[in-house]
Every structure is written in structure tokens, then in C-alpha cells.
Amino acid sequence: MPDNKRIVFAINSLAGGGAERVLTTLLGGSAPWRNRYDIHLALLDDEPRAYAVPDWVEVHQLDARHKLLPSLKQLRALTERLSPDATLSFLTRANIANAWAMAGRGRPWLISERVNTSAHLGKGRGAIAAKAMVRMAYPRAAHVIAVSEGVVDDLADNFGVQRARMSAIANPIDHDQIAALAAEPPAFTPAGPYIAAAGRLVPNKNMALLLRAYAKAGPDARLVILGEGPERPALERLAAALGIADRVDMPGFVANPFALLARAQAYAMPSNAEGFPNGLVEAMACGVPVVATNCASGPSEILADRPRSAVTGGIDVDAGALVPTDDVDAFAAALRRVLVEPRRSACGARARARSRAYGVEQAAANYWARIEAALAAPSRHQPDDNVSRVQGANR
Missing domain, CATH: 3.40.50.2000 (Glycogen Phosphorylase B;)
Structure with a gap:
């Protein structure tokens, strides 16, 4: 029997918040896929965990201390060691780090956008830099999973993400x-x-x-x-x-x-x-x-x-x-x-x-359908070397 494919999920931390709760809920609903895939979770920041993770998910604790550059380096090192078949990240900093970590690997990486990006990033000098990084990274993802059609519209209209490479999957409610x-x-x-x-x-x-x-x-x-x-x-x-x-x-x-x-x-x-x-x-x-x-x-x-x-x-x-x-x-x-x-x-x-x-089972099935579609697709949408120019910003 061939080895299971390895899937790495990534997020800033599990210190509390809606995205963190959603990710752990999805992992808890992923039991039907645990025999087909080796499921890993990368946590960028070493913080107390507010939410539990199933014991069959292998957790990798990093220590980026809320900073982007260490997030890029540490997630890149982890993916070099694990050589995942696909990755899926949650939250803006983790999404940017995911793009960098998977650059040039010839394997699909997906992102989950949890917010209305334009409204969340706001205005000002920091927002301009953050939006530039989103415009550079997000369109290169194998697939972008948004939490609503409104987020899809925002990413298409303001960040250059092709609608054909996005889908809206509502958050699961347990x-x-x-x-x-x-x-x-x-x-x-x-x-x-x-x-x-x-x-x-x-x-x-x-x-x-x-x-x-x-x-x-x-x-x-x-x-x-x-x-x-x-x-x-x-x-x-x-x-x-x-x-x-x-x-x-x-x-x-x-x-x-x-x-x-x-x-x-x-x-x-x-x-x-x-x-x-x-x-x-x-x-x-x-x-x-x-x-x-x-x-x-x-x-x-x-x-x-x-x-x-x-x-x-x-x-x-x-x-x-x-x-x-x-x-x-x-x-x-x-x-x-x-x-x-x-x-x-x-x-x-x-x-x-x-x-x-908005049940857990349906949301988990929808997420895994996107992961499996990305695994089955030809390797044609990979981030290029422009991603390496990403420097310093926090979510």
C-alpha cells in the first residue's frame, strides 16, 4: 500500500479567535480523511492554546513571535523537512508564509481567507505594504477558499485573484x-x-x-x-x-x-x-x-x-x-x-x-474536496520568485 499523502495546515496560533476555532473544528471534522492522509498542523507562534486538536493530528510548534520574517523562515524550514503534498493556511500572515514556504516546490498550496481583506487591512503605510503582499501571493495559490461570496468579490475586484480559482465555503458551526x-x-x-x-x-x-x-x-x-x-x-x-x-x-x-x-x-x-x-x-x-x-x-x-x-x-x-x-x-x-x-x-x-x-460535516467535506482537487490538478500554478521579495509585516 502506498504511503499516505501528507497535508500540512498552518495558522498563526490557537490562542483564541474565530479563525482558530474554525480550524480546530474543521480538523475535528476531518476524521473520515485521517486514514487517507497524514494530517499535520503548523503553529507559527508559541502561545497558550485555547482550542484542542485531535490527537491524530501531528502539531509542529514554531516560534515566530508574531513577526512575518521568522514566520517565512520557520515555515519554509518545516516544509523542507516534511515535504508536504499540499498545504492549507489560515489568516493573512500564515497565508503569506505559506506562499513563501511552498515557492518552487511544484506542489499545491491553498489559502483560506477569513476576512473581508480590504476592510481588514484598512489604510495607511502598513496597510499599503500588506495589500501589496496579498496581491503578490494570493493570485498564485492553487486555490483560495473564502468564507463568503463577498470575500470572493473583494479578492477578485481588488487583489487580482481569478474567480475560477476561488470558492466560498462558510464556516462550520458545531x-x-x-x-x-x-x-x-x-x-x-x-x-x-x-x-x-x-x-x-x-x-x-x-x-x-x-x-x-x-x-x-x-x-x-x-x-x-x-x-x-x-x-x-x-x-x-x-x-x-x-x-x-x-x-x-x-x-x-x-x-x-x-x-x-x-x-x-x-x-x-x-x-x-x-x-x-x-x-x-x-x-x-x-x-x-x-x-x-x-x-x-x-x-x-x-x-x-x-x-x-x-x-x-x-x-x-x-x-x-x-x-x-x-x-x-x-x-x-x-x-x-x-x-x-x-x-x-x-x-x-x-x-x-x-x-x-452550516454544519461541520458539510464544511469539512467541502474543504477536503478542494484539497483533493488541487492534488489531482496538473502542477501549473506555482508561486514564482517574486514571492521571495516579501519582507516584514504582521497580520
């Missing part, structure tokens, strides 16, 4: 694990019914919009914002200025958010940009109605089965409501509509049913 965690006692108990939101407290998540919309809607329910980040002081000042500080809870990072989400009256997602909004689908899996902005990328595909451009204004959907970005009035009105019974309960039930489209 419904059994969510149900088990949702049944646990919550770590934090609000003083009454509440609307929940979750996300890192950074500008793109636009929790300021949510505070303004909540103040305008004036619901009986409290507002609970889960997450931590640099915007906390500004958000606390805004809540005080709006006169709602005594009705807003910000307990910070909560290890098990599902116990809180499952008990919420509704889930609010006010983001300006997403790659794929994991928190939105996870809240839906908890049976909670949702109000979300129609941001790039993902919400319109999840909630309305339409591209973002096909949704104008705000619309009601089976799971709740979809509203324009940065529109306080529309978000407030949607909150009021969704919280009214019997609509709230009906939307919650439909949200749970809709979330079933």
Missing part, C-alpha cells in the same frame, strides 16, 4: 457543542431580560451604533455586550452620555458565551465589516432571533440568501432583520419589531433551523 455549552449555567447573570451582542471592541464591530440604536429603541430588555478591546472606554462614555449606562452590561470576554446567548431575547450584530460572522450563526444556533447590519461580508448570504448588492434598505427575514450599516434609526426600528411576540419566538425557531446549513 451544533452539538453549542447545545452542550448553552445548557451550562451562565458565567454572568444580567438583572433581567436582555439583548446580547458579542465581538471584539474595535471600530469595525461598531458597538457605538448598537448603543445609539438601543437608546433610541428603548426596549424593556437590558443590553449585554460580550467582548473586550480598545474601544471599551469610549463605549462606556457613550453609554453614559446616552443615559443608558445603568441598563448596559459589558462583562468583557466570557469563555462560554453560548450560555448567555441562548438566554437572550435577541442577538444584535452592528458590524461595519465581517469576513464571515461566526457569532451571528452561533447565536442563531442557540435559537435566538437576530438583527444584523448588511455589511461586507456574509450577513445577507446567511439571512437572505442574496448577495449584499441585492439587498437595498432594511428587510425583515425569517430569522429577524437585516438593516443598512451605520443606520441608527433602521437598527432601532428592527430591534423593536423583532422583540415583539409572537414574532420573537418564531424568528428564534427559524434562526436555529437556518443555522443547520
Whole structure:
């Protein structure tokens, strides 16, 4: 019997975050392929691991310390030693390192883009360099797996990636694990019914919009914002200025958010940009109605089965409501509509049913189908020596 082909997955670390959780969920769902492939995982940074990896995955711990140049060198050395038949990387720095590591090897390398790249990289001198590296590396990948059609559009329109070499595969949601965690006692108990939101407290998540919309809607329910980040002081000042500080809870990072989400009256997602909004689908899996902005990328595909451009204004959907970005009035009105019974309960039930489209088994099968297609294809799309000019930047 011939030796199994060797597949190496790569990511910055497993220190916490949506991409890290998605990768470990996919690895956990890859058991049907473990007898056909030797599966390895390269971690660029030596950090405490927030997520477990199956014991049949061989983990290689590197120590790039969040820097690109050591990531390039160390992943290149690892691939020289392992000689993988294919690689698949997650997150921008790991993707750039993957391109460098596999340059000239004549074997396929794939990348998974987890964010709306233009929005994530932002503006400024560092962003210009980062975008240049993406434009240089991504089009040379054997295949680019995006988390939504909106991310596909962004990479095609702004980074020169051919649409024929991209596909959108939505993030997997582990419904059994969510149900088990949702049944646990919550770590934090609000003083009454509440609307929940979750996300890192950074500008793109636009929790300021949510505070303004909540103040305008004036619901009986409290507002609970889960997450931590640099915007906390500004958000606390805004809540005080709006006169709602005594009705807003910000307990910070909560290890098990599902116990809180499952008990919420509704889930609010006010983001300006997403790659794929994991928190939105996870809240839906908890049976909670949702109000979300129609941001790039993902919400319109999840909630309305339409591209973002096909949704104008705000619309009601089976799971709740979809509203324009940065529109306080529309978000407030949607909150009021969704919280009214019997609509709230009906939307919650439909949200749970809709979330079933994002199961682990289907996502894992889709990822492995792309890997196997790349293995079977002629070796024609390999990165050239231009990749060697990549120098210094961090995700």
C-alpha cells in the first residue's frame, strides 16, 4: 500500500479567535480523511492554546513571535523537512508564509481567507505594504477558499485573484457543542431580560451604533455586550452620555458565551465589516432571533440568501432583520419589531433551523474536496520568485 499523502495546515496560533476555532473544528471534522492522509498542523507562534486538536493530528510548534520574517523562515524550514503534498493556511500572515514556504516546490498550496481583506487591512503605510503582499501571493495559490461570496468579490475586484480559482465555503458551526455549552449555567447573570451582542471592541464591530440604536429603541430588555478591546472606554462614555449606562452590561470576554446567548431575547450584530460572522450563526444556533447590519461580508448570504448588492434598505427575514450599516434609526426600528411576540419566538425557531446549513460535516467535506482537487490538478500554478521579495509585516 502506498504511503499516505501528507497535508500540512498552518495558522498563526490557537490562542483564541474565530479563525482558530474554525480550524480546530474543521480538523475535528476531518476524521473520515485521517486514514487517507497524514494530517499535520503548523503553529507559527508559541502561545497558550485555547482550542484542542485531535490527537491524530501531528502539531509542529514554531516560534515566530508574531513577526512575518521568522514566520517565512520557520515555515519554509518545516516544509523542507516534511515535504508536504499540499498545504492549507489560515489568516493573512500564515497565508503569506505559506506562499513563501511552498515557492518552487511544484506542489499545491491553498489559502483560506477569513476576512473581508480590504476592510481588514484598512489604510495607511502598513496597510499599503500588506495589500501589496496579498496581491503578490494570493493570485498564485492553487486555490483560495473564502468564507463568503463577498470575500470572493473583494479578492477578485481588488487583489487580482481569478474567480475560477476561488470558492466560498462558510464556516462550520458545531451544533452539538453549542447545545452542550448553552445548557451550562451562565458565567454572568444580567438583572433581567436582555439583548446580547458579542465581538471584539474595535471600530469595525461598531458597538457605538448598537448603543445609539438601543437608546433610541428603548426596549424593556437590558443590553449585554460580550467582548473586550480598545474601544471599551469610549463605549462606556457613550453609554453614559446616552443615559443608558445603568441598563448596559459589558462583562468583557466570557469563555462560554453560548450560555448567555441562548438566554437572550435577541442577538444584535452592528458590524461595519465581517469576513464571515461566526457569532451571528452561533447565536442563531442557540435559537435566538437576530438583527444584523448588511455589511461586507456574509450577513445577507446567511439571512437572505442574496448577495449584499441585492439587498437595498432594511428587510425583515425569517430569522429577524437585516438593516443598512451605520443606520441608527433602521437598527432601532428592527430591534423593536423583532422583540415583539409572537414574532420573537418564531424568528428564534427559524434562526436555529437556518443555522443547520452550516454544519461541520458539510464544511469539512467541502474543504477536503478542494484539497483533493488541487492534488489531482496538473502542477501549473506555482508561486514564482517574486514571492521571495516579501519582507516584514504582521497580520
